[in-house]
Amino acid sequence: MxxxxxxxxxxxxxxxxRVHVVLALAVGAIVGGLLGGLGIEGTISTFSDGLGGSASVALSYALLGAFAVAIARTGLPELMVERVIKLVGRSGDSRKKALSKALIFFLLVIVSCFSQNVVPIHIAFIPILIPPILKILNELGVDRRAIATILTFGLTAPYIFLPYGFGAIFHGIIADNMAENGLTIELAMIPEAMTLPTLGLVVGLLIAVLITYRKNRTYEAREIIGAQSEKQGYTTWSVIAAIISIVATLIIQTITDSMIIAALTGLIVLLMSGSLKWKEADQVVTEGMKMMAFIAFVMLAASGFAAVIRATGHVDLLVTQTSFIVGESQAAAALVMLLIGLFITMGIGSSFATIPIIATLFVPIGLAAGFSPLAIIALIGTAGALGDAGAPASDSTLGPTAGLNADGQHNHIWDTCVPTFLHFNIPLFIFGWLAAMFL
Incomplete structure (x- = not known):
């Protein structure tokens, strides 16, 4: 096998x-390594060597968690809750609540999309923005699975379609790797090729928000992990300092492309302003790291898992084996190529890292099967993006979980990964296959 x-x-x-994701990744890596001929020692060695690949990302999450807890200490979340509750009211006015939910959904779509193209800060905004509004979402009865799909959509759809920010990087990777394998394309062709697959993501988002998760869901009124149990209280200065620190964090993240430096900047601003007391700093950082420890360890384990998968050499073997099966059928070839992309990305957890692997194999197979350059672009782009939504080790699922589970009521697998897999990977697969057939 x-x-x-x-x-x-x-x-x-x-x-x-419900086996812990870190354990699942470790066991999966051992199984893959043994079947790939690495042996138990070789598998463990490769897995261990690969852990360092996500060390900086893990530290970034930990520091962002500390910053999120520090923001909670300023009283800004309490102010936001008061203002929104005043707007919504406690009278049970269903119309006002529906309008408030629609406004929040719309703003989250815009912010998450902007994080990929306009202000490319990726997932850095989630631990800062989402935990403070959890109480608001609870007041409105919002199903957090709907928020997970919104955030994952915003973290995925813009970069596969728009050639700006992270989209420019993704499109460049596609074009460069196709050229290295004998098919030179224009960058302007990629948005055209990815239009149908992106439309599939839009369809999935609408189904999730308007149908699957439109009903209210009840959550307990819990404090954010690391936040003090008593009411924080806030002053005008503490709120201003919190806003300044958030803006500074986003600006530094954009300039330096480092979430570590950005989070440190935010913490320093809060400390220098006096909104975060020096004597509380140690506790805040510790609590923030506790909140994000799950995400950080998953990222580390995923890096080791990906290293083992690459070391087996069975990615190339998988494509070679399937190329003999599909024969000259374009429909079958497109189907199998997308399935391969799904499995590889689900394992590696990164569409950006998947493209160089599959382009080497998909370009010659696509040309041999008679696909047009646009169809090959659609297959490579879609196959790379498949699995990014729904993969347990993907930034696009770990980021939303990091924010939505700040009070311990959002399961990573069943509340983020399964909903995003069903609503995004299935339509992306279908629309990607249609793009390959008609382009």
Missing amino acids: NAVLAAVVVMLVLSLV
């Missing part, structure tokens, strides 16, 4: 039966 398929299937099955 192919080592890549076995490793990904084992990891997903274990995750779905």
Whole structure:
């Protein structure tokens, strides 16, 4: 059996039966390594060496968690809750609540999309923005699975379609790797090729928000992890300092492209302003790291898992084996190529890292099957993006969970990964296949 398929299937099955994701990744890596001929020592060594690949990302999450807890100490979340409750009212006016929910949904779509293209800060905004509004979402009865799909949409759709910010990087990776494998394209062709796949993501978002998760869901009134149990209280200065620190964090993240430096900047601003007391700093950082520890360890384990998958050499073998199966059928070839992209990205957790792997194999297969350059672009772009939504180790799912689980009431697998997989990967697969057939 192919080592890549076995490793990904084992990891997903274990995750779905509620085995901790870190353990699922470790067991999946061992299974893949053994089937790939690495041996137990080689597998463990490769896995261990690969852990360092996400060390900086893990530290970034930890510091962002500390910053999020520090923001909670300023009283800004309490002010936001008071203002929104005043707007919504406690009278149970269903119309006002529906309008408030629609406004929040719209703003989150805009902010998450902007984080990819306009102000490319990626997931840095989530631990800062989402925890403070959890109480508001509870007041409105919002199903957090709807918020997870909104955030994941905003973290995925813009970069696969728009050639700006992270989209420019993604499109550049596609074009460069296709050229290296004998098919030179214009960058302007990529948005055209990715129009249908992106439309699939839009369809999935509308289904999730308007149908699947439109009903109210009740959550307990819990404090954010790391926040003090008593009412914080706030002053005009503490709120201003919190806003300044958030703006400074976003600006530094944009300039330096470092979430570590950005989070440190935000903490320093709060400390220098006096909104965060020096004697509380140690506790705040510790509590913030506790809040984000799950995400950080998943990122580390995912890096080791990806290293083992690459080391087996079975990615190339998987495509070679399937190329003999599909023969000259374009429909079958497109189907199998997208399935391969889904499994690889679900395992690696990064669409950006998947493109160089699959382009080497998809370009010659696509040309041999008679696909047009636009169709090959659609297949590579879609296959790379498949799995980014729904993968347990993807930034696009870990980011939303980091914010929505700040009070311990949002399960990463069943409340983020499964909803985003069903609503995004299925339509993305269908619309990507249609794009390959008609372009």
